[in-house]
Amino acid sequence: MSLAVEKMRLRGISEEHARDTAMPISMQTRTLFNPAFNANYANFLVLGFIAIAIQLSALLAVSQAGAGSAALQVDAHETRLAAAAHVSVIGGMVWGGAWATVRLSISYFGLPMKGSEGLLALVILWFVANLAALGFGITCLARDAVFASEVCAIITMPNFLVSGFTWPVFAMPGAIQILAYALPMNPFVFALSKISVMGAGFADLRFELGLLAAWSVAAAAVAVFGASRLTGGISSEAAS
Amino acid sequence: MNCWGKHVVRELRRIFTDKRIFVTMLGGPLLYGFLFGGVYSAGRICHVPIVIVDQDHSALSRDLTGALLASENLTLAFYAGSPDEFYQAAKRGQAYACVVIPEGFQKDVVRGRRGRVSVIIDGSNILIGNVTSRTISGTIAAYRTGARSRSLMAFGMPCAAAAAASLPIQPVIRPLYNPTSHYGFFMLIGLVVIAIQQVTRMGTSIALNLEAEPRNAQTVSNIGGTSWTVLSAKVVATSIAILPVSLVAVRLPFDVFGSPFRGSWSLAIALLVPFVVMQVMIGYGIAGICRSALVSLHSIKKSRGMRICH
Numbered sequence: 248m249s250l251a252v253e254k255m256r257l258r259g260i261s262e263e264h265a266r267d268t269a270m271p272i273s274m275q276t277r278t279l280f281n282p283a284f285n286a287n288y289a290n291f292l293v294l295g296f297i298a299i300a301i302q303l304s305a306l307l308a309v310s311q312a313g314a315g316s317a318a319l320q321v322d323a324h325e326t327r328l329a330a331a332a333h334v335s336v337i338g339g340m341v342w343g344g345a346w347a348t349v350r351l352s353i354s355y356f357g358l359p360m361k362g363s364e365g366l367l368a369l370v371i372l373w374f375v376a377n378l379a380a381l382g383f384g385i386t387c388l389a390r391d392a393v394f395a396s397e398v399c400a401i402i403t404m405p406n407f408l409v410s411g412f413t414w415p416v417f418a419m420p421g422a423i424q425i426l427a428y429a430l431p432m433n434p435f436v437f438a439l440s441k442i443s444v445m446g447a448g449f450a451d452l453r454f455e456l457g458l459l460a461a462w463s464v465a466a467a468a469v470a471v472f473g474a475s476r477l478t479g480g481i482s483s484e485a486a487s
Numbered sequence: 488m489n490c491w492g493k494h495v496v497r498e499l500r501r502i503f504t505d506k507r508i509f510v511t512m513l514g515g516p517l518l519y520g521f522l523f524g525g526v527y528s529a530g531r532i533c534h535v536p537i538v539i540v541d542q543d544h545s546a547l548s549r550d551l552t553g554a555l556l557a558s559e560n561l562t563l564a565f566y567a568g569s570p571d572e573f574y575q576a577a578k579r580g581q582a583y584a585c586v587v588i589p590e591g592f593q594k595d596v597v598r599g600r601r602g603r604v605s606v607i608i609d610g611s612n613i614l615i616g617n618v619t620s621r622t623i624s625g626t627i628a629a630y631r632t633g634a635r636s637r638s639l640m641a642f643g644m645p646c647a648a649a650a651a652a653s654l655p656i657q658p659v660i661r662p663l664y665n666p667t668s669h670y671g672f673f674m675l676i677g678l679v680v681i682a683i684q685q686v687t688r689m690g691t692s693i694a695l696n697l698e699a700e701p702r703n704a705q706t707v708s709n710i711g712g713t714s715w716t717v718l719s720a721k722v723v724a725t726s727i728a729i730l731p732v733s734l735v736a737v738r739l740p741f742d743v744f745g746s747p748f749r750g751s752w753s754l755a756i757a758l759l760v761p762f763v764v765m766q767v768m769i770g771y772g773i774a775g776i777c778r779s780a781l782v783s784l785h786s787i788k789k790s791r792g793m794r795i796c797h
Contacts, residue, residue, distance in 0.1 A: 271596055451578035
């Protein structure tokens with residue numbers, strides 16, 4: 248700009264006028280939510296990595312416990328109750344660990360925490376419960392912990408990239424956009440980031456909470472169906 | 488056929504007939520290759536929704552708005568009365584930037600005073616923030632140059648001289664290797680290699696642990712040979728089965744998704760072969776150490792989680 252001003256001054260234009268002419272439109276930029284922007288990569292990525300770890304832990308815990316799903320034989324007539332008990336115990340255990348991980352990471356890495364602590368804990372619990380129910384259902388249907396682990400690995404692997412956390416969903420092709428929203432990690436990772444970085448509340452998270460609710464219905468259906476199939480199979484084996 | 492050859496043939500037969508091993512090892516790299524290729528197929532982020540707060544309602548502000556929205560990178564989320572509406576939209580993921588053109592903008596520019604434009608950017612996603620910031624500042628810079636030329640011409644400077652004085656230094660940037668800054672060209676091959684590594688290790692650990700089943704253990708014992716004979720036969724057979732799939736998967740980014748390939752395929756294959764063989768050996772190693780398919784699968788998944796973090 249100074250070169251342009253100098254050229255204009257040489258042509259006899261006053262310095263003040265030359266400055267305004269050289270910069271006729273000025274732009275002031277303000278960055279929200281991550282003011283350090285490019286200098287702070289952690290605010291952008293760390294929560295996503297933590298979400299992967301939580302998802303992995305929940306599914307691993309469930310597939311391990313699923314290996315002992317023969318416990319359902321004890322009470323074959325109480326299928327729903329047994330499924331609920333399984334999911335509650337595993338979900339509760341993983342939730343404690345997951346919440347502690349998120350809190351410790353926020354404190355240790357100095358990530359912003361602008362939202363409600365209660366909402367954060369609730370969203371983590373909801374996500375873990377969904378995964379516990381889903382993983383339990385898969386293990387019951389697979390009847391084999393190794394096979395269930397394989398299926399869980401297949402679900403987990405593309406999640407980080409396809410969930411839209413780094414590469415935005417609106418930049419993906421139509422069919423993959425649907426897949427991105429259908430992945431269990433999508434609503435969780437966005438809710439986590441919005442609560443922590445943006446200070447989002449219930450009203451701002453309507454879409455994410457709606458997707459979590461849809462996942463709850465789907466996961467509960469898979470869990471109950473899986474448990475019914477397992478106990479049904481065990482009963483018929485016992486009868487024969 | 489000697490005992491080693493029999494083990495190789497048996498392992499190959501098992502890989503192609505056991506649905507779980509077949510799908511994991513041979514279907515996995517292709518499935519993930521196509522999926523990841525699809526995610527990055529656009530190559531760049533465009534149509535980022537932005538909010539416009541036009542408080543000037545002048546011909547110049549409308550013109551500037553038009554110039555911003557003419558860019559393929561930006562799209563209009565909505566016109567707002569104040570920047571406060573943008574804060575809510577950003578939290579809901581409806582918009583990622585807000586351009587505020589204040590009242591008196593046109594008047595200032597016409598009178599030769601500096602017109603001010605405020606830009607608010609959602610920095611929570613660095614990729615989107617960068618594209619938005621770059622596009623808006625690029626558009627405003629181009630607009631600024633035009634306005635500067637017009638001002639100089641108003642001072643009586645000839646058109647060509649005004650154009651030269653408005654932009655005294657013009658940078659010529661020549662990006663090498665990835666001229667369009669296509670994100671897929673940068674990411675895809677790395678992701679495909681991760682997928683190959685993951686499914687190879689997973690498939691081999693499952694394959695080895697299935698051998699622990701009494702029927703399979705009996706068959707291995709009937710063929711005979713030392714544990715090294717069995718292991719080397721398994722490594723060779725698995726590598727033979729997975730190498731062609733890995734090669735197809737590695738070529739996907741270049742042949743299907745348009746990434747440029749300027750080197751030699753012979754050299755790429757020469758690197759791929761030891762890489763795949765090494766993954767097969769690591770998979771068998773983990774399975775052997777863990778002595779349980781479930782534990783080895785979990786070890787592999789945990790190591791993947793750590794790798795992604797690094």
